[in-house]
Amino acid sequence: MVLYQIYPRSFADSDDDGVGDLQGIIDRIDHLDTLGVDGVWLSPIMRSPGVDHGYDVSDPRDVDPLFGDVSTLRRLLDTLHSRRMVLIMDLVPNHTSSQHPWLEAALASGPGSTERARYFFRDGRGPDGSLPPNNWPSVFGGPAWTRVTEADGTPGQWYLHLFAPEQPDLDSSNPEVVEDLDRTLRFWLDLGVDGFRIDVAHGLAKPEDLADLPADVEIAQLVVDVRDARWDRPGVHEVHRRIRRVLDAYPGTATFGEVWIGPVDRFARYLRPDELHFAFHFALTGAPFEADAIRSAIDSTLDAARASGSAPTWALSNHDVVREVTRYGNGAVGTARARAMLLAILALPGIAFIYNGAELGLPSDFSIPHDRLTDPTWDRTDHAELGRDHCRVPLPWSGDRPPYGFSGADDTWLPMPDTWSDLTVEAQSADPESTLSLYRRAIRIRHSWPTPTTPEVRWTSTPDGCLGFLREDGPVLCMINTSRRSVPLPDGTVVLSSAPLDGGLLPPDTAVWLQR
Numbered sequence: 001m002v003l004y005q006i007y008p009r010s011f012a013d014s015d016d017d018g019v020g021d022l023q024g025i026i027d028r029i030d031h032l033d034t035l036g037v038d039g040v041w042l043s044p045i046m047r048s049p050g051v052d053h054g055y056d057v058s059d060p061r062d063v064d065p066l067f068g069d070v071s072t073l074r075r076l077l078d079t080l081h082s083r084r085m086v087l088i089m090d091l092v093p094n095h096t097s098s099q100h101p102w103l104e105a106a107l108a109s110g111p112g113s114t115e116r117a118r119y120f121f122r123d124g125r126g127p128d129g130s131l132p133p134n135n136w137p138s139v140f141g142g143p144a145w146t147r148v149t150e151a152d153g154t155p156g157q158w159y160l161h162l163f164a165p166e167q168p169d170l171d172s173s174n175p176e177v178v179e180d181l182d183r184t185l186r187f188w189l190d191l192g193v194d195g196f197r198i199d200v201a202h203g204l205a206k207p208e209d210l211a212d213l214p215a216d217v218e219i220a221q222l223v224v225d226v227r228d229a230r231w232d233r234p235g236v237h238e239v240h241r242r243i244r245r246v247l248d249a250y251p252g253t254a255t256f257g258e259v260w261i262g263p264v265d266r267f268a269r270y271l272r273p274d275e276l277h278f279a280f281h282f283a284l285t286g287a288p289f290e291a292d293a294i295r296s297a298i299d300s301t302l303d304a305a306r307a308s309g310s311a312p313t314w315a316l317s318n319h320d321v322v323r324e325v326t327r328y329g330n331g332a333v334g335t336a337r338a339r340a341m342l343l344a345i346l347a348l349p350g351i352a353f354i355y356n357g358a359e360l361g362l363p364s365d366f367s368i369p370h371d372r373l374t375d376p377t378w379d380r381t382d383h384a385e386l387g388r389d390h391c392r393v394p395l396p397w398s399g400d401r402p403p404y405g406f407s408g409a410d411d412t413w414l415p416m417p418d419t420w421s422d423l424t425v426e427a428q429s430a431d432p433e434s435t436l437s438l439y440r441r442a443i444r445i446r447h448s449w450p451t452p453t454t455p456e457v458r459w460t461s462t463p464d465g466c467l468g469f470l471r472e473d474g475p476v477l478c479m480i481n482t483s484r485r486s487v488p489l490p491d492g493t494v495v496l497s498s499a500p501l502d503g504g505l506l507p508p509d510t511a512v513w514l515q516r
């Protein structure tokens, strides 16, 4: 299965406000069809003030007017289903928006109220409570606590937010919170969605004591130190079992958890038969373009699949990380390597995710003027970190200058570089050697293979700096050359290569599929 992640603000804008929307996706459905993907994972489109672009939800059972309404979503669903594609919605159960009526009620009610018990409100430390209740940092920088002003105007309690202050964490041990989650799941399932990508799936429960983190715990932005008690608490599994019970009543639906957990045994726990169906494994998003690093990322993903019995998942990028073209070196080299890595993930067993724009070989754009940055990380880190806007710039569709057919507006929510005219869908569709053409061809070929029944791959012996592997059912041998010199091709008929081959040689930064 190949799923395509749409970041809705950035895909296509139908109403010329400079921001992508659901009708834009419907209008561009042929792009998905031609690409040959099996479905779409849609980043959040629920009602949201948009501080974290939809990951701050103020009404989980409505569509934000920025993107359309519930009937537009229904039309998108029908359109996708009529083309045999599924729709996976993003679900944000860890936190709400600070503009959710629950937080507003919590602020209006005092300490100890049932309204506050849906979140984590605690007294501060120090004689006047002016210090946060513990030392937890927020993922976006600064402390994970914000102090509120009580109704009488005095400084009051603090509430927990692992992300921005506008994203207060919910307490999933509160029955009201999880009952509401059930309602949200059913609302979208009844509408016909095929499943959910579950945001922060490893963070949905907090330790009861909310104790300080050890001073030497490694605070990674995304991959988590197992001693970091903000994540992977035992109670999280009860939430996943509950979600699963709801989904089991809707046959054919599935969950995909965002689980940033390294150790295989802990990762696998999320995939027990009564929990998540699938979980994202992010090893490849952190691996440099080096044979050993790629192999160990693939092995760790396969180990997790073996340990859990769930299909492995592969992603080179998403809306939170630097795009692969840039990670691998930018320019022609970065593009060549990203193309090679596409052949790698498509030759592996399991589910491959493509982040919108990867099929165009878009780079991350680090030239966005600072006064146009929108990611909360930028302000929360006092401008030490640029945040993730670089990988969310709108997609170029046609024409030779911004906004490249993305929108009828002159300006787009993030400015588009004026160097992308060769990267548009229009330009690349006309070029059989383009990255888009490679994606289309590779996905089509992959679809002609049987679905693998096991997550096994067999590594073959290769020259230094190269990797070679076959799925267990072995439709092709995939060989990748990460070294600086051309190497001889193994025996076999070339099915596809990520760049022209050099006679019988596989050039650097290139991958090939060979039939044996």
Ligand code: NOJ
Residues within 6 Å of the ligand: 052, 055, 056, 092, 163, 199, 200, 258, 319, 320
């Ligand atoms: C993970 C999402 O992928 C990211 O974009 C978001 O900012 C955080 N969760 C908080 O919801």
